Amino acid sequence: MTIICGKCEKEMKEVELKEYEFEEGIILDNVRAMQCPSGHVTFTEEQADILEQRTEDIKTHAFRFIRSISKSARSLVIRIPSDLAKYLDIDEKSKVEMIPLSKKRFLIEVK
Ligand SMILES: [Zn+2]
Incomplete structure (x- = not known):
């Protein structure tokens, strides 16, 4: 079956994208997709179904924490709940990178 890029x-060939934001704020990794040599991406119906299912699973099972920000010297501190730290396998020696995504959102990536 040959798929031709609509743009x-x-x-198009089947590829595995390292990361893809199928729905805003929910980044999936290792996503099967169709990609043309120019880099346009589309999904077969089957691939889209899988992405929808994976997105749904994250929305259903993701745990959320709301925390207040406190102050330490000139910096602000966000406490990481122990359950989340355990899940992320991080401790007081871990390093993270903070990346602002917008005025309302930032990403903390474990290094
Ligand atoms: Zn294309």
Whole structure:
């Protein structure tokens, strides 16, 4: 089965994307997709079904924590709940990178 890119009309191949944000704020990793040589991405019906299911699973099972920010010297401190620390396998020696995504959102990536 050949799939042609709707934007540049080149032939698309199945690839595995390292990360893909199928729904805002929910980033999936190792996503099977169709990609053309120009980098346009689309999904077969089967791939889209899987992405929808994975997104749904995250929304259903993700745990959320709301924490207040406190102050330490000139910096602000967010406490990481122990359950989350355990899940992320981080402790007081871990390093994280903080990346602002917008005025309302930032990503903390475990290094
Ligand atoms: Zn294309």
